[in-house]
Amino acid sequence: MMGRPPCCDKVGIKKGPWTPEEDIILVSYIQQHGPGNWRLVPINTGLMRCSKSCRLRWTNYLRPGIKRGNFTYTEEAIIVHLQSLLGNRWAAIASYLPQRTDNDIKNYWNTHLKKKLRRFQASVDCYMNSTSSGSSSTTSHELLSGGYQNPRHHQIPSAYASSTENISRLLQGWVMKSKITQEDEVQSIITSDSYKASSSSFAPPVLSNEELESLIPLGNGSSSSSNNNNINNDNNNNNNNGGCIGAWEKSQCTVDNQNPPLFMLEKWLLDESGVPADAAPLF
């Protein structure tokens, strides 16, 4: 006999948003059996979902340890840097941010970061035009493609928030009868043989803060503290020149028309993130 039986019958498969009841069923099942063997999940649970949908729901939303919303400046910088190195390989990028899913990073890139980078490009162009001999600047990456329309900063729709709350509520019940903490439970799951066997691809490198910081390129090769000063010093400039790179930067940096200094981008991200000037960034 060749091949395997089909994973699920396409007829009668439910699509669309998951209900809290479905989430409970899925979480309960995975509590008992561990993630993986997705073909069996709809069969054994009675969920009218295909195995793919179950895996996606678990991987992107129900899996413990996922951090939702509010990307930090550090995370943004890491994503931008890795995207420039790896391209749109979201799974690879997500492996450096274990609390984030590839889908979340992809969405965040498409809805926020591309716009920020586009505005950054506009600022660099403005600066280049004001100083140079005319050659138009570009970054070395394809980061700046995509539309820019009427940005709204860091909004979290109420539906998104309520959905997160629902999931949190679901997982609040995820406690063993004993006094094992949820962290212990998560740990016990991810170290279980069934989990390891079934989710070998979910083994992201867990990086220390130092390692995470090392992923972020430093502008001008200068020290953290000096860069930090640079960023903070320039916060005011940028607000008074119609979006152009400020005079301070003009005097401080040597601009390569092909590759605007990374610290410009870092500073831009910092400004766009609304991080207070006294909040110490990593560089």
Add this chain to the structure above:
DNA sequence: AATGCTTTCAACCGCAGGCTA
């Protein structure tokens, strides 16, 4: 208040590579 446009993000689709019978 009503309407239409824009933005966001959860979920789906289709493909590729690996695996299995």
Add this chain to the structure above:
DNA sequence: TTAGCCTGCGGTTGAAAGCAT
């Protein structure tokens, strides 16, 4: 060796919410 399933990935879609008029 081969046919076909399983899993993971990246691109895309569409419903819902926000915003502007």
